[in-house]
Amino acid sequence: MIKLEGALYPWRFRLVLLLLAVMVGAIVWRIIDLQIFDHDFLQAHGDARSVRHIPIPAHRGLMTDRNGEPLAVSTPVTTLWANGKELQAAKAMWPTLAEALGQKPDDFARRLQANANREFMYLVRGLTPEQGQKILDLKVPGVYSIEEFRRFYPAGEVAAHVVGFTDVDDRGREGMELAFDEWLAGVPGKRQVLKDRRGRLIKDVQVTQNAKAGKALALSIDLRLQYLAHRELRNALVEFGAKAGSLVMVDVKTGEILAMVNQPTYNPNNRRTIHPAAMRNRAMTDVFEPGSTVKPFSISAALETGRWKPTDTVNVAPGWLRIGKYTIRDVSRNSGVLDLTGILIKSSNVGVSKVAFDIGAEAIYSVMQQVGFGQDTGLSFPGERVGNLPNHRKWGQAETATLAYGYGLSVTAVQLAHAYSVLANNGRSVPLSLIRVDKTPDSVQVIPEDIAKTVQGMLQQVIEAPGGVYRAKVPGYHVAGKSGTARKTTAGTKGYTPHSYRSLFAGFAPSHNPRIALAVVIDEPTKDGYYGGLVSAPVYSRVMAGGLRLMNVTPDNLPSEEDVKTVDATSNKGGRG
Structure with a gap:
C-alpha cells in the first residue's frame, strides 16, 4: 500500500526531500554567516555574558572661598559590597567579618540571611582606603569593593549654611552644593572588565570612557x-x-x-545628631x-x-x-x-x-x-x-x-x-x-x-x-x-x-x-x-x-596731630604728678 502511494504520488516524496534540503541549507548558511561574515553577533552575545562595564566615579569639583581657601574637597573612599549568595557558603567567617566592620555579629547574620538570594548588597560605605583594604585582606568569599569619593568640609560649621553638603551618593543636597550640583558633579567614566558567571572579576580590560572631573567653584565669601x-x-x-x-x-x-x-x-562632616x-x-x-x-x-x-x-x-x-x-x-x-x-x-x-x-x-x-x-x-x-x-x-x-x-x-x-x-x-x-x-x-x-x-x-x-x-x-x-x-x-x-x-x-x-x-x-x-x-x-x-x-581699607577718622600731642602732654603731666 505504501509502495503504491509512493508510486502514484512521486512528487510528494520529492517535495519533502526538497524542503529538508532547504532547511539544512539554511542552517548551514547561517552557521557560515555567523562564523565568517557576521561574527560580531556571536561576539556581542558572548561579551554580554562575560564583559561588564563598571562606572568610574567622577571627582567632584573643588569649592573655595574668594582667595582660594578650600571649602569643600573630595577625598577617595572605599565602599564594600557583597554577593549574598556567595556569602552563604562562608558562614564560618561571618563573625570575623562583622567584627572587622564594627557591627554586632547577630545583627549582621540576620541581615545576611535576609539578603541570601541577592547578588548585591552594601556592607559599608565611606571607609578610608586603608580601612577597606584591611577588610578585603580577610579574603571573605563574596566581599568586593567600589572606589567612590566623599566630600569633606575644612571650614566645618563656620561656612556650613553657605556651602551646604552632599549625600552618601555625592549629590548636592543643601546650599551651594545643591545650587551648583551639575557644575560640580562631573561625568562618571566607564571601565570594561571580564567577569565569570558568578560576577567575579577575571580581567580588567580597558577604560572605555574617562571620568570627567567636576568644575571648580570660587565663592564670593572671604x-x-x-x-x-x-x-x-x-x-x-x-x-x-x-x-x-x-x-x-x-x-x-x-x-x-x-x-x-x-x-x-x-558640622557638615558629622551629621548624625543634627537638628533640622x-x-x-x-x-x-x-x-x-x-x-x-x-x-x-x-x-x-x-x-x-x-x-x-x-x-x-x-x-x-x-x-x-x-x-x-x-x-x-x-x-x-x-x-x-x-x-x-x-x-x-x-x-x-x-x-x-x-x-x-x-x-x-x-x-x-x-x-x-x-x-x-x-x-x-x-x-x-x-x-x-x-x-x-x-x-x-x-x-x-x-x-x-x-x-x-x-x-x-x-x-x-x-x-x-x-x-x-x-x-x-x-x-x-x-x-x-x-x-x-x-x-x-x-x-x-x-x-x-x-x-x-x-x-x-x-x-x-x-x-x-x-x-x-x-x-x-x-x-x-x-x-x-x-x-x-x-x-x-x-x-x-x-x-x-x-x-x-x-x-x-x-x-x-x-x-x-x-x-x-x-x-x-x-x-x-x-x-x-x-x-x-x-x-x-x-x-x-x-x-x-x-x-x-x-580688606585694607584706609582709616578716615584717625586723630589729628594736635589731638595726639594734647593726649601725650596730658599723659606726661599725669606721670609727673
Missing part, C-alpha cells in the same frame, strides 16, 4: 571674614541668651556677599519685620519727592500719635521738634509717620521696592524667600505709618544688607552674588545720587551724634547705620508675642567712601536688654572693624 562674623555672632547669642541670629556682609561695589553666618549652626532647625540658612529663609532699619528709606522717599529738605522739622510732641484705634508711640518719649536727621537719631515713629502722611505711602513703597524689599535677590539659593512688600489699592493712615517705620512688611537679612549697600553705593543697585566676581557688574541708579549721599551723612550722625548709637562706632573710621527693634509674631496667633523681639542693626563703612554693608539680626535676646542699639550694634562694630582691617 573665609577670614566668615570666621570673624561666626565668632562674634556666637558670642552675642551667649551673652544675651538669644535664640538665633544671622549676619550678612556685602561688598558695596561688586555686590559680592563676603560673609554670611547663622546661629545655631551644624540648625540646618536652616536663616539669612536666606527667615523673614521678619525690619522695624526702624527701614526709616532711612522712608526719609529717602521724602527727599526724592522734593517736598522735604533735611532741615525741615516735625513736631513729635507729646511722643505719641492716635490713628483710629491704634496709637503710635516713640520709645524714647520724644517731645518737641525734630528735623529729618533728628527723626533718624531719635528713631521717632511719630516723626516718620507724619512725614509719610505728607508724601503718601506710594512714594515709600516705590523706594523700598527699588532697593530690593519683596523682590528676588537673583542668588538662586535653595529655599530662599522673597519676603513681602504690601501694595494696597488704597492706603489708609495706619498702613502708611506702619510701612514707614518698618511694620507690615517682611524681609530677609540678605535683603536688608543689600538695601543698605544701595544707599552706600550712592543709590546704585548692584546684583548680589555668592560667586566671586572678577569684573565689576553693571549697576542701576534707583535712588538719586545726591539724596543717597545726604542720607549717608544722616546715618553717620545716627552713630556719631550725641545720643546716637555709640556702641556701633568703629575706631579709626567714620561709619553709618541704623538700629531697629521689632516685635515678633507667632505662627497661628494674632498680634505680637509678649516680650519677644528681634534686635537689628544695619549700616555701612567708611561712611564717606563705603566699601562694606552689614546687617545683623539677633532673634529673641532674653538677658540684659533687647534693643538693637544694645544687642546688635556691638556685633556690627566688632565685625565691621575687623572687616575693614582685613
Whole structure:
C-alpha cells in the first residue's frame, strides 16, 4: 500500500526531500554567516555574558572661598559590597567579618540571611582606603569593593549654611552644593572588565570612557571674614541668651556677599545628631519685620519727592500719635521738634509717620521696592524667600505709618544688607552674588545720587551724634547705620508675642567712601536688654572693624596731630604728678 502511494504520488516524496534540503541549507548558511561574515553577533552575545562595564566615579569639583581657601574637597573612599549568595557558603567567617566592620555579629547574620538570594548588597560605605583594604585582606568569599569619593568640609560649621553638603551618593543636597550640583558633579567614566558567571572579576580590560572631573567653584565669601562674623555672632547669642541670629556682609561695589553666618549652626562632616532647625540658612529663609532699619528709606522717599529738605522739622510732641484705634508711640518719649536727621537719631515713629502722611505711602513703597524689599535677590539659593512688600489699592493712615517705620512688611537679612549697600553705593543697585566676581557688574541708579549721599551723612550722625548709637562706632573710621527693634509674631496667633523681639542693626563703612554693608539680626535676646542699639550694634562694630582691617581699607577718622600731642602732654603731666 505504501509502495503504491509512493508510486502514484512521486512528487510528494520529492517535495519533502526538497524542503529538508532547504532547511539544512539554511542552517548551514547561517552557521557560515555567523562564523565568517557576521561574527560580531556571536561576539556581542558572548561579551554580554562575560564583559561588564563598571562606572568610574567622577571627582567632584573643588569649592573655595574668594582667595582660594578650600571649602569643600573630595577625598577617595572605599565602599564594600557583597554577593549574598556567595556569602552563604562562608558562614564560618561571618563573625570575623562583622567584627572587622564594627557591627554586632547577630545583627549582621540576620541581615545576611535576609539578603541570601541577592547578588548585591552594601556592607559599608565611606571607609578610608586603608580601612577597606584591611577588610578585603580577610579574603571573605563574596566581599568586593567600589572606589567612590566623599566630600569633606575644612571650614566645618563656620561656612556650613553657605556651602551646604552632599549625600552618601555625592549629590548636592543643601546650599551651594545643591545650587551648583551639575557644575560640580562631573561625568562618571566607564571601565570594561571580564567577569565569570558568578560576577567575579577575571580581567580588567580597558577604560572605555574617562571620568570627567567636576568644575571648580570660587565663592564670593572671604573665609577670614566668615570666621570673624561666626565668632562674634556666637558670642552675642551667649551673652544675651538669644535664640538665633544671622549676619550678612556685602561688598558695596561688586555686590559680592563676603560673609554670611547663622546661629545655631551644624558640622557638615558629622551629621548624625543634627537638628533640622540648625540646618536652616536663616539669612536666606527667615523673614521678619525690619522695624526702624527701614526709616532711612522712608526719609529717602521724602527727599526724592522734593517736598522735604533735611532741615525741615516735625513736631513729635507729646511722643505719641492716635490713628483710629491704634496709637503710635516713640520709645524714647520724644517731645518737641525734630528735623529729618533728628527723626533718624531719635528713631521717632511719630516723626516718620507724619512725614509719610505728607508724601503718601506710594512714594515709600516705590523706594523700598527699588532697593530690593519683596523682590528676588537673583542668588538662586535653595529655599530662599522673597519676603513681602504690601501694595494696597488704597492706603489708609495706619498702613502708611506702619510701612514707614518698618511694620507690615517682611524681609530677609540678605535683603536688608543689600538695601543698605544701595544707599552706600550712592543709590546704585548692584546684583548680589555668592560667586566671586572678577569684573565689576553693571549697576542701576534707583535712588538719586545726591539724596543717597545726604542720607549717608544722616546715618553717620545716627552713630556719631550725641545720643546716637555709640556702641556701633568703629575706631579709626567714620561709619553709618541704623538700629531697629521689632516685635515678633507667632505662627497661628494674632498680634505680637509678649516680650519677644528681634534686635537689628544695619549700616555701612567708611561712611564717606563705603566699601562694606552689614546687617545683623539677633532673634529673641532674653538677658540684659533687647534693643538693637544694645544687642546688635556691638556685633556690627566688632565685625565691621575687623572687616575693614582685613580688606585694607584706609582709616578716615584717625586723630589729628594736635589731638595726639594734647593726649601725650596730658599723659606726661599725669606721670609727673
